[in-house]
Amino acid sequence: xxxxxxxxxxxxxxxxxxxxxxxxTETLRNQIASQRTxxxxxxxxxxxxxxxxxxxxxxxxxxxxxxxxxxxxxxCEICTGIINGSIMDVVEIDAASNNGVDNVREIRDEVAYxxxxxxxxxxxxxxxxxxxxxAFNALLKTLEEPPAHVMFILATTxxxxxxxxxxxxxxxxxxxxxxxxxxxxRLKQVIxxxxxxxxxxxxxxxxxxxxxxxxxxxxxxxQCIAFCKEVITYDDISAILGTVDNSLLFDMAQNIVDxxxxxxxxxxxxxxxDGRDITHFMGDLVEHFRNLLLCKxxxxxxxxxxxxxxxxxxxxxxxxxxxxxxxxxxxxxxxxAYSNIKxxxxxxxxxxxxxxxxxxxxxxxxxxxxxxxxxxxxxxxxNGVVVSAVSIEVQQENKKHxxxxxxxxxxxxxxxxxxxxxxxxxxxxxxxxxxxDLWPEIIAEIRKVGKLALFGHLADVRVEPVNGGLRxxxxxxxxxxxLMVSRVENIELLEDIISKLSxxxxxxxxxxxxxxxxxxxxxxxxxxxxxxxKNQLGDTMQVFEE
Numbered sequence: 183x184x185x186x187x188x189x190x191x192x193x194x195x196x197x198x199x200x201x202x203x204x205x206x207t208e209t210l211r212n213q214i215a216s217q218r219t220x221x222x223x224x225x226x227x228x229x230x231x232x233x234x235x236x237x238x239x240x241x242x243x244x245x246x247x248x249x250x251x252x253x254x255x256x257x258c259e260i261c262t263g264i265i266n267g268s269i270m271d272v273v274e275i276d277a278a279s280n281n282g283v284d285n286v287r288e289i290r291d292e293v294a295y296x297x298x299x300x301x302x303x304x305x306x307x308x309x310x311x312x313x314x315x316x317a318f319n320a321l322l323k324t325l326e327e328p329p330a331h332v333m334f335i336l337a338t339t340x341x342x343x344x345x346x347x348x349x350x351x352x353x354x355x356x357x358x359x360x361x362x363x364x365x366x367x368r369l370k371q372v373i374x375x376x377x378x379x380x381x382x383x384x385x386x387x388x389x390x391x392x393x394x395x396x397x398x399x400x401x402x403x404x405q406c407i408a409f410c411k412e413v414i415t416y417d418d419i420s421a422i423l424g425t426v427d428n429s430l431l432f433d434m435a436q437n438i439v440d441x442x443x444x445x446x447x448x449x450x451x452x453x454x455x456d457g458r459d460i461t462h463f464m465g466d467l468v469e470h471f472r473n474l475l476l477c478k479x480x481x482x483x484x485x486x487x488x489x490x491x492x493x494x495x496x497x498x499x500x501x502x503x504x505x506x507x508x509x510x511x512x513x514x515x516x517x518x519a520y521s522n523i524k525x526x527x528x529x530x531x532x533x534x535x536x537x538x539x540x541x542x543x544x545x546x547x548x549x550x551x552x553x554x555x556x557x558x559x560x561x562x563x564x565n566g567v568v569v570s571a572v573s574i575e576v577q578q579e580n581k582k583h584x585x586x587x588x589x590x591x592x593x594x595x596x597x598x599x600x601x602x603x604x605x606x607x608x609x610x611x612x613x614x615x616x617x618x619d620l621w622p623e624i625i626a627e628i629r630k631v632g633k634l635a636l637f638g639h640l641a642d643v644r645v646e647p648v649n650g651g652l653r654x655x656x657x658x659x660x661x662x663x664x665l666m667v668s669r670v671e672n673i674e675l676l677e678d679i680i681s682k683l684s685x686x687x688x689x690x691x692x693x694x695x696x697x698x699x700x701x702x703x704x705x706x707x708x709x710x711x712x713x714x715x716k717n718q719l720g721d722t723m724q725v726f727e728e
Contacts, residue, residue, distance in 0.1 A: 187400075188372060188400040188403060189396075189401055189404070194236070195254075197210065197236075198253070200236055200239070201367075201368050202358060202361060210252065210355075214240075214243050214252040220353045221328050222333070222352040223237075223333075223334070223352055223354075224348075225338070225355050226338055226355070227358065228359060228395065229395050229397065230392070230394070231357040231359065234306070237335040241304040245261075245297075245304075246261050260299055269298065271298055272304045273304070273306070275307045276309065277313050278312045281312045281313045281314050282316075283320050285317065287320055289305060290321075293305075293329055296331055302333045304334075305333070305335070307334065309337070309338060311338045311344050318344075318345050318347075318348060322348065322351075325351050358394075359393070359394025360395070362390060365388075365389035365394075365396060366389050368396060378407055379413045379414065384416040388419060402422075406419050406422055423462075434446060434467060435512075436503070438512065438540045441541045442541065443537075446538075460529045461523055461529065471509050471512045474501045475501075475510065475513065477494075478506055515536050519533065519535075544663065610650030613650065614651055614652050614686075615647045616684045618652060620683050620684055624676070625637060628640065628676075631679075635666070636666075636675070639663040642660070643655060643656055650689070651691055652688050652689070652691070654690060655694070655698070664692050667692050
């Protein structure tokens with residue numbers, strides 16, 4: 183006897199065998215038991231949810247001579263004849279390949295004849311949305327007023343493509359996606375019957391990848407049995423499907439929140455070398471961040487997460503390290519990359535660029551990335567991290583200044599009085615020093631007045647008083663932040679807030695760390711700047727000294 187695929191071997195034979203569709207099977211059984219069946223039904227739902235199987239069970243049940251509680255007996259001559267195809271009262275039609283007007287006209291001509299053996303002649307039209315407009319029109323009249331001995335069962339995955347005139351003449355039943363738990367229960371029955379050993383984690387992986395389709399789940403299990411025979415592990419199933427181990431998803435998420443770009447890129451390289459599918463990895467990573475978001479916003483996320491208790495607990499622990507804004511930004515960037523990666527010449531590059539952006543938010547100028555950075559800064563302020571860092575920077579700069587003064591005094595062999603004269607600061611220097619000490623209050627005031635963009639750009643900077651002014655020093659990789667803060671309106675706002683909080687007029691200048699060279703920092707004389715401008719413009723500009 184030839185081998186039969188699992189999804190065929192385990193096709194439901196009675197209504198109780200249909201998994202996850204009790205709301206439909208109970209209704210149909212009651213209709214059959216009370217003899218209140220309709221003449222036309224429409225079964226809708228995604229693939230592998232039991233539409234065609236339910237239609238076949240229903241077609242036998244309405245014709246069965248020994249029907250019990252609405253179920254077919256499957257042993258009488260009518261049931262066995264329908265199953266083996268010897269009784270032609272149940273006709274199954276594939277509308278994908280028989281979608282023309284002539285095909286429907288044949289049905290219309292045949293319905294006039296009474297069934298050969300059973301009580302009803304049942305037409306099961308699968309993928310009915312594939313019928314042409316002319317075919318639907320030809321079917322309409324027959325569907326509206328068929329003979330008493332005819333019953334239509336239409337099955338489709340896309341009910342929105344069916345004309346409203348057809349929909350209004352059918353009883354509609356929507357088949358739900360089969361849950362992971364129900365799929366696992368069914369798979370356990372299958373492996374117990376066939377003496378196959380599969381661990382719980384492996385069964386859950388099969389159920390998750392099948393995406394609510396029992397047929398897909400059984401096909402995947404069939405493939406795994408052929409590969410591993412009698413003992414199947416989670417790693418075996420993961421290797422067959424090309425999916426990524428959950429631990430790698432947790433590692434990638436942790437690298438992103440810790441901003442460890444090098445480790446994230448190394449992880450991608452390891453995935454590529456292991457032959458993992460990048461598209462699957464991207465989809466799994468989006469799902470992982472979705473689960474993190476649910477753990478972040480819900481108290482009882484385990485109720486809707488398709489995973490074990492240990493995995494759900496680990497998700498909750500990792501979600502503590504993320505802000506909601508960070509997770510949302512990750513989902514946005516990864517989803518965009520996932521939609522583009524299918525058409526990319528080099529999918530690896532798309533993934534690497536996306537991960538680098540997530541690890542280094544300053545490279546992403548989108549609104550979501552900015553909100554992520556602002557949220558991160560708010561968290562640091564709440565924990566006192568930024569304030570402490572600024573205070574330490576100020577103390578270090580003051581200490582360096584004092585050391586330079588002492589060295590200058592020793593080199594020139596000046597007296598203590600002369601030394602204190604060198605160290606003595608002008609009133610402008612004192613104002614700048616006061617502004618530097620008040621920097622945490624200054625950026626807090628910027629946030630208070632609603633300038634969140636400016637507040638975000640000033641994250642992770644240090645300030646130092648120099649020559650009566652205040653330097654705002656950015657890391658070299660934050661050139662965009664420096665450019666945005668240097669806008670005239672932003673500098674004026676900063677100087678106004680400094681004046682308000684310190685009572686001093688202090689000029690603000692933005693610099694990158696690489697610009698701290700004395701030649702680049704040197705302030706040019708305003709008149710000299712005008713003369714340089716005149717040289718550029720030529721005779722169109724004249725300079726007058728008063």
